[in-house]
Structures are given as C-alpha cells and as structure tokens.
Amino acid sequence: MRLRSHLLLLSAATAAPVLVLAVVVAFLVVRQERDTVRDAAVDRVVAIMSGIDAELRGSIATLRALAASAQLETGDLAAFHAEAVRILKAHPDWLDYTLSRPDGARIASSLPPSVSAQTALADRESFELAVRNGEPVVGSLAQWPNGQKWGIPLRMPVMENGVARYVLTAVLRPDAFTDLLRAQRLPEGWIAGIADRHGRFIGRLPPAPHGQLASESWRERMQRSPQGWFRGRTIEGRETYTPYVTSSLSGWALGIAIPVQTVEAAAWRSLWLVLIMVLLASGIAVGLAVLLGWRIARPIAALAQAAEAAGRGERVGFPLRTPIAELDSLSAALAQAAQAMHDKHELAEREKAALQAADRAKDEFLAMLSHELRNPLAALTAAAHVLRLAAPGDAAAVQARAVVDRQTKHMARLVGDLLDISRVAMGKVALERERFDLAESAKNVINMWRASGRLERHQLALDIRPAWIDADRARIEQILSNLLDNAVKFTPAGRSIAVSVGPQGESARLQVSDQGEGLAPGSAERMFDLFVQGERGLDRAAGGLGVGLALVKRLSQLHGGSVSATSAGPGKGATFTVLLPLVQPATTRSGEVVREPLLAPRRVLIVEDNDDARQMLHEALVYGGHEVREARDGASGLALAAESPPDVALIDIGLPDVDGYEVARRLRASPGGRRMGLIAITGYGQAEDQRLAYEAGFDAHLTKPVAPERLKQVMAGLQ
C-alpha cells in the first residue's frame, strides 16, 4: 500500500469520529429545530385556545347573569324575553336564545314563533348533559333552525333546589371563532382549525364549510390524547405538522397545521450546513493528506532513487536535503553507506589493479626468468657442443671453457638472488641486530668491492661520516651491495658513482648516486617492486632478475627504515637513499665509543670447490688481515693442512671428492687438529645439517652466502 493511502487512512481514521459526531449533532440540531418550532406552535395553540375559552367564559357569564334574572324566578316570561332580546342585541356573536324546560319543550325564544314551533331541539346531547349536571355546557356545532344556519348552543341550566327548572340556551355564531383565528395573523401557509367534540370544524382558516369533519389523522389523534403534535394531512391533503390542544371548558380542539417544509426547512438548512462543512472538512483533510503524502513520498522516492544509483556505483549528491528530519538522518545514513560502499568499491578496484599489476609483473618476471635462464643455458649447450668436438688445446675449446665459467657464475648469481628474495618475501629473514656504525660497515663493503675489482671501471666519490644504527650488519651490507650493483649496472664506464653515509635528522642516511640512465618520471616508486626490471642494463650478461632493489626495500623496511629513489630524468643519473633509525653510539663505561673487535691475524685454510664462493671468502679474509690458503677439494685441502696446520679451516660440505664432514674428521685426527678452528659452510641451514656438522667435529656452521661480518664474528668466537 502506498504511503499516500496510509495517510488517507490516517486522516480518515481521525476524521471518522468527527464525522459521526457531526452527523449526530446534525440530527440533534434537526430535532432541536423541530422541537423549537413545535414548542412555539404549541404555545401559540394554547394561547389561542385560552382566547377562545375567555370568549366562551364571557358568554357563559352573560348567560349565567341572564339565568339569574328575577323575571325568570318570578315566572314573568314576557319581561324575561324582553331582557334576553336586549342582551342578544348587545352580543353580535349570539344568534339566538331559547328557554326550554328540562324535557326540551321550548318556552321562550328569539326565533319567530312559527319557526320555533317547527324547530326541534338541536344538539340534544349538550342539553341533557346540562340538565343532568346542573352546570353550563358548551355544545357542539349544529344546524339551526331546521338546517338554515349553523350555530353552537351554550346551555345554562336554571337550578331550583338542586334541580334544573329551565335550560337557557345561547346560540353562538361559529364565524365569530373564525374571526378570532383570523385575528391571530398566522404565517402564510399555516392552517388553523377549531373542532367540536365530534370533530366538526367550528371555524377554520382557510375556511371550510360549517360541519365539515376535521382530517382523519387529527380526529384519530384527538381520540387518543387531548393535546399533542402530529404529522398528518389536512383536508386539502397538505402534509403538515400539527400541534393541537383540547379545551377542558368546551371540549373543543384547536389545531394549527404547519406545512412540513416550514418545520423542516430550518432543520434541513442546519443539516445541509453540517453536511457541507463535513464535506469541506473531509475535502481539506484528503487534500492535506495527499499534499503531505506527496511531500513525504517525494523525498523518499528521491532517496530510493539515489540509493539505487549509489548501488549501481554512480556518484550521488548525498546527502539530500528533505523537509523531514527523520528522512534527513536516513539520507545521512544512506550517504554514509554509499560513501562506505564507494570507498570499499574503490579500495577493491585499487586492490584489483594492484593484483593485476602484481600478476602482470609476475608474468613478466616469469618470462624474464625463462629468458634469463634459457640464454645462459643456450650458451652452455653450444659451448658443450664445441667442447665435445674441439681438441682440448684448441682456441675454440679455451674460449668455450671461458664461456662455461662465466655463464655458470651468472646463473649461480641468478639463483642466489631468487632464493634471497623468496626468503625475504616469505618473512623467513630473522634480523640479528647489533649496534654498529653504518660508516664502518659501508667502508667494509666498498673495500671488498674494490678488492674484487668490480668498481675499477668507475670513479668512486665517498663522503662517509659516522652514523650508528641498530641493525643486522650482514643485511645492511647486502643493501649497500645491491645499490652498488644497481649503480654499476646502469652507469657507463668512466663515470662517477658517489656513496655517502651520515646522520640526517633522526635517521642514518645511506645514499648511492650514479651518473647512469636515470629514471623515467613516475617510475621511481615502481623501481622497488618485486620483479620490475629497469630498462635493459648495459651488459645483459650482468643483468639480473629485477630483485635487487626489491630486496633493498624489504630489508630497509624490516629495519624500520625506508628507501627512495630520485632522478633528474632519463639520462641524468639516479640517487637511491636509504634511511634507517639513528641510535646512540655504543659506549663503554668510560664513555669511549666501542671499536670493532680486532682479530689477530690467523692462518686460514679454505676448502671450497665453488670458485666464486672461495674467491669471496678469500677476499674477506685477506681484507681482515689474515693469511689465506685455498684448496678446491678435500684431498688437496688435507694435503695443505698436513704441510702446515692452519689456525682456522673453512670447509665446504659439498666437495667433489670427500664430503666436508670427512675432511673435518680427518683434520681433527691430524697432529694439531684439536686446537684447529673448524667452520662448516653449507648451502643448507637446517637443524639436521648443523647437528651433522657438530658431530663431525665442526666448531661452527655457516650458511651460504657467508656474510663477511658473520664470518668475522664466528672467527672471533673461536679465539
């Protein structure tokens, strides 16, 4: 059901009792009006009847006086007649007089004797009543004499010793009463009538023939009740309300018939007024309900529309202003919901885009990986082909071997990078934090790079000042190495690479600037995403998988730091800045800054078949001031140890001839082997590997790649 219908119902429900009340009031008013008219009419009737009674009483008084005259008592009928005739003349409403004996025989009369002789006693009933009761009686309408004219006998018994001696009768002219009615000046259309005991009209307005019976309805009512109010038809057949009253004196009834319309007109007027007002009120109520409904429904519909639009993801001008407070809060709530939905939608879109970008990057990475792995494999396959066919001493064979050497190293580096990034990405890197000077660490790395000759094609500008950090030394050095790697890769030979270290506000800054290809605008952030490759490096053989900078970012973040890249534009070089939380320098009790523990130079034997790994260990140890000897397999390692026992031996577990465990066991058994420091180096860091190492007699266990700092720590621990 629509809101408008609800409001209509509401207004109808409110209006219904009012309407019922109005109808009740209307009926009450109608009745009141009618009662008012009736009461007024009844009063009028009573008043007129009093007038008639007064008239009759006057006549009765006159008649009584005549009856008491001395002439009658003395029997002087002639004198009495003269007196009676004199009185008759003084009363124009008296037609005749007669004096009769109680048996009805006429003794004297104003009628001529000839007429009187032929005239019978009229209205015997009233005559006998007067004789019987000894009281004056107003008679009924009768024709008088001999049907010539109509008259009303007024009987007065003349008593002697309680017995009627004579009956004196005055005959009243009926028209006198019609005149009386006329004198009332009744309103137009009203009908007044006086009826005798028998229901015959004595007088009427408008006039009716004398002796005419009153309407049946009135006569019926008169039978039932001496006075009242009824609705009936007049003799003319007009519909009227009639108040009537019966006189106790004469037994006559007076009725005034008021046309129904006259009585009901006022009532109907009131009724119409009430009806019109009710209709008007209802109309206004309905109109207001419709208007209100519209005012409420319109903003609701607008809200619904807006909510729908918001649901479709369209931008909506929420919140809508409405004239209704509740709708305003609904609107505000909807606006909030829409905003939340919009935000969520946008977030989802962003996440989707990010996912797609990540997916694309991964696809590209896989394609790149495939490419990067297939290329060296293709070169290796071709080299193998050459080695199979060419004589070992041939120039071709020599070149092919060099290719094999280079490409395998390249592949090894690729795989190393991959493993590293997966460990960092999976959060498997636990930082071994210590407090140290970033400057010292940076110098270490740069010196190692210099020693390995990897910086010899570039000029190096250094600005290194102390900045202490609480970090994993090996990982910090990895960060710098990767930044250097990146700089070297993208900077043409002969140009400069600058490394700067120092405090910057609350941070320790590590910055590497190059004069390489620079960055395309907007690509600075993406540089650090996993699998994103810069434009192809100058030397693809040295290219990587695009994980170096991603590692830098993750490692920086792991340390609570950050990394950013800036560039003046393509071709103008790039600057990578790592910021790490700065800490107070570690101090001794005396307040002196702790220096790194210096290791006494040791004689170190490296047994490692992997040239790169061996080379790296070699460089780190030589840089640390140690005396280093190398062996590529277990047998030669044991031989070197037999020649001159080393202080420390670094032994790879996966050797081509005997495994590292066996080498350790034999070294321990050799002369001076007990005091020898034995360090296992494996590609695996599982607990099982460590257990096997310790069982074989190793003092320590290092996992590849071995960070120089870690090596330094372990060696220090062996002292």
Add this chain to the structure above:
Amino acid sequence: MKRLLVVDDDADMRLTLKLALELAGYAVEVAANGREALHAQRRQPADVLITDIFMPDADGFEAIDAFRKEFPRTKIVVVSGGAQFSKRDYLPDAELIGVDATLQKPFDVDTLLGLIKTL
C-alpha cells in the same frame, strides 16, 4: 659453403654459436643487434640469418622485416629464450612471423645444423 650470420645481444651466445657452427664448416659472421646485422649483411650477404628476436637495440621483428625486404632470398631462423608466459615474449610459429624456422633456447647445436641443411 654456406655463409651464416648469427645475431644475438649476448656476447657468449654469439661466441659459442660461432665456434660451434665454424666447427661444422660454415663461415660465420656475428652481430650484436639488428642494425649491426644489416651492416654486416650489406658488406657480405649471408645465406642464413640466425637471430634472437629479443634484442635491445632494434626489436627482433623489425630486423626481420628489414631483412625480408632487403634480402628476400636470405633464409631466417629465429631463436628465442622466450616462453609462453607473456604475449610479448611468446615465440610464435615461423609462418606467423614469416620466417623459415624457429628454435627455442636452449637448443641442441645438431638440431640447428640439421635445420640449416634443410633450408
């Protein structure tokens, strides 16, 4: 004796292919990119062009187009390390790019030699 032109941006790849093909008795010229390859071809036309299609300077496909126009009689063998991971890197069928043969890295040199013989 056929003359071959090997184009690859990887120096070691160029070198090993050149050595292997020379061992099989071919005269082999090398180039690091499409531009160099066109220069070399104009100097001394080769019968077969063996090219990587994923090279830095000129896109491999552009080089192939240039060869098709300028040296329509030169046979072309495309080698690539690409795999089917992305559209860009997909090694298409030979007919699709209008070359005589394709090979995916790494490949057996004998396969390449057999291919050259059939051309």
